[in-house]
Amino acid sequence: MREIYRSIKAMPAEEFIAGGTGLCGGCAGLLGLRLFHKALGPHAVFVNAAGCLTLLATFPFSPFRASWLYTAMGSAPAGAQGIRDALDVLIAKGRLRAEDDLPVVVVTGDGAAHGIGLGPTLAAVQRGLDFWYFCYDNEGYSNTGFQASPASPCASRTTTSPPGGERGHKQDLFALWRVQGPAFVATVSPSHPLDLMDKVARAARLRGPRLFLSLASCPPGWGFEPERAVEVARKAVECGLWPLKESVQGGPVVHTVVPHARRPVAEYLEGQARYRHLFEPERREDVLRALQDDVDRYWEAALAR
Numbered sequence: 662m663r664e665i666y667r668s669i670k671a672m673p674a675e676e677f678i679a680g681g682t683g684l685c686g687g688c689a690g691l692l693g694l695r696l697f698h699k700a701l702g703p704h705a706v707f708v709n710a711a712g713c714l715t716l717l718a719t720f721p722f723s724p725f726r727a728s729w730l731y732t733a734m735g736s737a738p739a740g741a742q743g744i745r746d747a748l749d750v751l752i753a754k755g756r757l758r759a760e761d762d763l764p765v766v767v768v769t770g771d772g773a774a775h776g777i778g779l780g781p782t783l784a785a786v787q788r789g790l791d792f793w794y795f796c797y798d799n800e801g802y803s804n805t806g807f808q809a810s811p812a813s814p815c816a817s818r819t820t821t822s823p824p825g826g827e828r829g830h831k832q833d834l835f836a837l838w839r840v841q842g843p844a845f846v847a848t849v850s851p852s853h854p855l856d857l858m859d860k861v862a863r864a865a866r867l868r869g870p871r872l873f874l875s876l877a878s879c880p881p882g883w884g885f886e887p888e889r890a891v892e893v894a895r896k897a898v899e900c901g902l903w904p905l906k907e908s909v910q911g912g913p914v915v916h917t918v919v920p921h922a923r924r925p926v927a928e929y930l931e932g933q934a935r936y937r938h939l940f941e942p943e944r945r946e947d948v949l950r951a952l953q954d955d956v957d958r959y960w961e962a963a964l965a966r
């Protein structure tokens with residue numbers, strides 16, 4: 662563990678994904694992906710569904726250390742299948758040594774993962790495709806102006822939400838995957854790099870579908886200053902709204918960080934413009950209470966297990 666920590670500190674942030682100038686300052690989606698890439702290593706193929714992070718590349722250049730392929734929003738799992746099959750054929754024909762095989766990684770936003778790409782993704786999980794799936798969850802269609810996605814949380818405001826914010830509940834991608842019993846499912850946050858990198862190390866020992874759902878605090882979409890991106894992500898974990906957890910082969914859910922002394926959820930929400938209507942012109946105690954109750958119920962059940 663100490664060795665991983667030293668390596669994170671020693672490596673410049675741009676070691677594995679250079680640049681990032683096409684993105685906003687403080688993009689926690691990019692930070693999560695950088696940590697993930699560092700933990701996975703330089704030899705991989707990334708298959709990137711259309712979204713903010715596709716702006717990293719300017720054809721014909723890509724800032725990734727590893728290989729990179731762009732796909733349409735819903736097609737990344739199919740792209741990953743094609744790459745996986747091609748690698749397997751090359752190995753079978755003796756044109757690629759088995760030890761030179763590459764992990765295939767889908768990189769996708771929550772809109773593609775929860776919405777337009779959900780069907781193809783769950784089909785790939787069901788047929789046991791040997792791939793990694795890194796979803797940076799900024800809880801909206803950020804690239805096109807922060808419209809609501811199925812991952813937008815209850816009461817949050819997007820550019821397409823009603824005045825009181827989203828009415829529905831955030832879709833649970835972790836649960837949708839886990840029910841099919843894939844090799845590995847995990848939630849991570851760039852505010853907890855050791856937890857993230859540790860999970861990559863554990864998942865690397867497995868084969869099959871592996872989900873990394875990474876919280877991606879998004880300064881323009883969520884409405885906070887770029888320098889607060891990691892602080893906002895950390896508060897989401899510390900108030901219990903973004904539990905850090907994992908499950909292997911659909912087995913028990915293990916919480917890898919347990920926030921015993923949880924911050925009030927309101928403390929996390931208050932620093933973001935997308936929740937301003939809950940505090941101004943008057944504090945909506947009823948909504949804040951309901952959101953806090955949801956989190957309390959979650960942890961009551963989780964800690965009782």
Ligand SMILES: Cc1ncc(C[n+]2csc(CCOP(=O)(O)OP(=O)(O)O)c2C)c(N)n1
Pocket residue numbers: 711712713714733734735769770771772773774777799801802803804805810
């Ligand atoms: C089929 C299709 N519909 C719409 C678009 C336009 N589009 C490009 S990126 C994007 C937003 C994707 O949202 P998400 O997956 O959450 O990634 P983010 O933008 O938040 O990084 C949309 C709607 C598209 N590329 N393809």
Ligand code: SF4
Pocket residue numbers: 683684685686687688689690691713714799803804877878879880881882
């Ligand atoms: S809009 Fe959000 S997710 Fe997209 S690049 Fe900017 S900070 Fe990152």
Ligand SMILES: [Mg+2]
Pocket residue numbers: 770771772797798799800801802803810
């Ligand atoms: Mg998004």
